[in-house]
Amino acid sequence: MSVALLVVAGYPADRLASQAAKPDSFRLKALAILRTVPLIDGHNDIPDAIRERGGLDAVDFSVSQPKLMTDLPRIRAGAMGGQFWAAYVPVTTMDSGPHPAVYALEQIDLVHRLCARHSGSMAMAYTAADVQRNFAAGRFSCLIGIEGGHAIENSLGALRMFYRLGVRYLTLTHWRSLDWAVASTDTARRGLSAFGKQVVLEMNRLGMLVDLSHVNDVTMSDALHTSRAPIIFSHSSARALTDHARDVPDSILKLVPANGGIVMVNFNPGFVSEAVRAYGDSTSAWARALRAAGADSATRADSMRAWDARAPHATLRQVADHIEHIRQVAGVDYVGIGSDFDGITEVPDGLEDVSKFPDLIAELLRRGWTELDVKKVAGLNILRVMRAAERVAAGLQRTAR
Numbered sequence: 340m341s342v343a344l345l346v347v348a349g350y351p352a353d354r355l356a357s358q359a360a361k362p363d364s365f366r367l368k369a370l371a372i373l374r375t376v377p378l379i380d381g382h383n384d385i386p387d388a389i390r391e392r393g394g395l396d397a398v399d400f401s402v403s404q405p406k407l408m409t410d411l412p413r414i415r416a417g418a419m420g421g422q423f424w425a426a427y428v429p430v431t432t433m434d435s436g437p438h439p440a441v442y443a444l445e446q447i448d449l450v451h452r453l454c455a456r457h458s459g460s461m462a463m464a465y466t467a468a469d470v471q472r473n474f475a476a477g478r479f480s481c482l483i484g485i486e487g488g489h490a491i492e493n494s495l496g497a498l499r500m501f502y503r504l505g506v507r508y509l510t511l512t513h514w515r516s517l518d519w520a521v522a523s524t525d526t527a528r529r530g531l532s533a534f535g536k537q538v539v540l541e542m543n544r545l546g547m548l549v550d551l552s553h554v555n556d557v558t559m560s561d562a563l564h565t566s567r568a569p570i571i572f573s574h575s576s577a578r579a580l581t582d583h584a585r586d587v588p589d590s591i592l593k594l595v596p597a598n599g600g601i602v603m604v605n606f607n608p609g610f611v612s613e614a615v616r617a618y619g620d621s622t623s624a625w626a627r628a629l630r631a632a633g634a635d636s637a638t639r640a641d642s643m644r645a646w647d648a649r650a651p652h653a654t655l656r657q658v659a660d661h662i663e664h665i666r667q668v669a670g671v672d673y674v675g676i677g678s679d680f681d682g683i684t685e686v687p688d689g690l691e692d693v694s695k696f697p698d699l700i701a702e703l704l705r706r707g708w709t710e711l712d713v714k715k716v717a718g719l720n721i722l723r724v725m726r727a728a729e730r731v732a733a734g735l736q737r738t739a740r
């Protein structure tokens with residue numbers, strides 16, 4: 340960045356001088372901070388990425404995996420303290436193939452086995468206290484969240500058993516609506532059904548976090564008004580900055596403080612850059628137009644390659660902008676990080692994989708964030724949410740068995 344730009348951005352001259360002398364000072368400070376507080380990411384799809392490649396015997400997590408965004412060497416380089424691994428369940432399991440519940444069980448099994456294989460550096464965590472204990476012992480915490488409420492197959496018994504298997508959040512829907520919850524891709528102006536509200540309350544009683552990433556705005560609002568415990572958005576950004584249905588509108592962000600929940604910012608370029616999102620829409624329209632005009636497949640491929648070459652990129656700074664927007668609308672206590680690494684196919688410039696988290700923390704420090712505030716974003720906020728949900732569950736279990 341040029342000196343002129345920095346002055347325009349309002350940086351004092353003495354800060355300018357020290358920045359020029361020590362270009363990595365913010366990154367070093369970020370790394371020092373992440374030695375004192377566990378950085379916990381809300382959503383990572385490595386379980387399904389490993390499954391697709393043939394399972395744990397086909398992917399050695401302890402060495403660098405250049406085609407993936409996540410492995411142990413880069414987790415260490417990224418100074419991470421813990422991860423909610425996604426037990427992702429494709430919506431196609433609702434039509435054919437293994438039952439959604441079986442698919443979820445296999446993903447949960449994979450996480451437990453992955454963690455056990457690397458027990459020297461990783462350990463399972465089921466509570467905020469587990470995360471803190473693991474962190475103090477120098478171990479990375481493995482947490483589990485199921486992505487897709489179809490996994491419970493409309494059974495509260497299945498939901499309760501998933502809790503026993505270590506699942507600590509359930510994303511109510513994925514890309515397709517259920518009988519009891521409406522997805523963000525749906526135009527229906529409905530939210531949670533009576534059974535959907537029962538699912539939320541049972542999750543509260545168990546101490547399983549209600550994850551509202553992927554649901555539509557009505558379901559977000561219904562869940563916020565039903566839940567007795569803080570909710571989470573495990574991987575969603577701010578819709579005021581990028582007009583995508585997967586992002587959270589300001590009207591919902593304003594409800595989060597009273598609920599005590601958290602919005603963990605997604606890195607998906609199409610969710611963090613309005614230019615990328617709009618470009619994606621126009622690319623789809625162009626592809627449809629080519630097909631309608633009867634272009635052959637070679638012509639279509641050439642045309643799409645040329646189109647792709649002009650595609651805009653999202654950046655680390657835009658991700659930081661989303662974090663700052665949520666801080667501004669909801670408050671610094673209600674924002675976190677939910678990268679969606681290995682679930683996304685494109686990445687922002689500067690946030691290519693899990694080793695880059697310290698760069699994001701450094702960017703916030705560069706913008707003048709206090710040490711305490713970056714600690715909140717990195718991990719303190721989600722730990723507070725977990726503790727609060729644990730307290731609510733303990734209270735409800737005393738009164739309702």
Ligand SMILES: [Zn+2]
Binds near residue numbers: 486553574682
């Ligand atoms: Zn997702």
